[in-house]
Amino acid sequence: MKLIVGNKNYSSWSLRGWLAIKQSGLSFEELTVNIGGDEWETVKRQSGEIMPAGKVPILWDGETVIWDSLAIMEYLSDKVGRDRFWPKDDAARGMARSMVAEMHSSFQTLRRECPMNVRSIHEGVEISDDCRRDIVRILQLWAEARARFGQGGPFLFGTFGAADIFFAPVVSRFITYRIAVPGFAEVYMQALWEHEWMQTWVSAAEDEQWVLEQYEVDSVT
DSSP: OEEEEOOTTTOHHHHHHHHHHHHHTOOOEEEEOOTTSHHHHHHHHHTTTTOTTOOSOEEEETTEEEOSHHHHHHHHHHHHOGGGTSOSSHHHHHHHHHHHHHHHHOOHHHHHHSOOOTTOBOOSOOOOHHHHHHHHHHHHHHHHHHHHHOTTSSBTTBSOOHHHHHHHHHHHHHHHTTOOOOHHHHHHHHHHHTSHHHHHHHHHHHHOOOOOGGGOTTOBO
């Protein structure tokens, strides 16, 4: 299998796809491209017929091509078994699936106002009321998951899984933009940020030379 991801510093969807394939335990080849550079335009032109969305991440598995992070995770879940990604308990699994789906389709204001930028700290950023509502909703989801199903470990449903994969870029955003969160969320964020795979991604992001200026305004590195 081959996984194409974008800039590790900025590409939140790439992080999700990469964490999903790491969670699967399957071996894969990784190709990182600068989505702000000419090489990405070249890749899109060369792959246009089988990559209609023209976005990252993209997973190739033989003749199979998947170009959406949630689809990638579900494809991998089919290959290795859903218990690798989802809670075994029906109620917990139902909530985890709902949280992942909501994260996949929602929180557009947070995405727009606080784009992922792993290696920077943005101080004193003014966020809108809509963005604040996104943050409150996310914290509500985290609180319910931890209270109801988080007894088995430090992650949203105890052990690391699909929900953590999809909220990992949110944790990065909250750190970058110094979003104030309650204590339980700080503990969860620390556990996820210190996860071995997250630290591998963060280290790679810090080593990248590519810079997208639109995400660097008013930042303190």
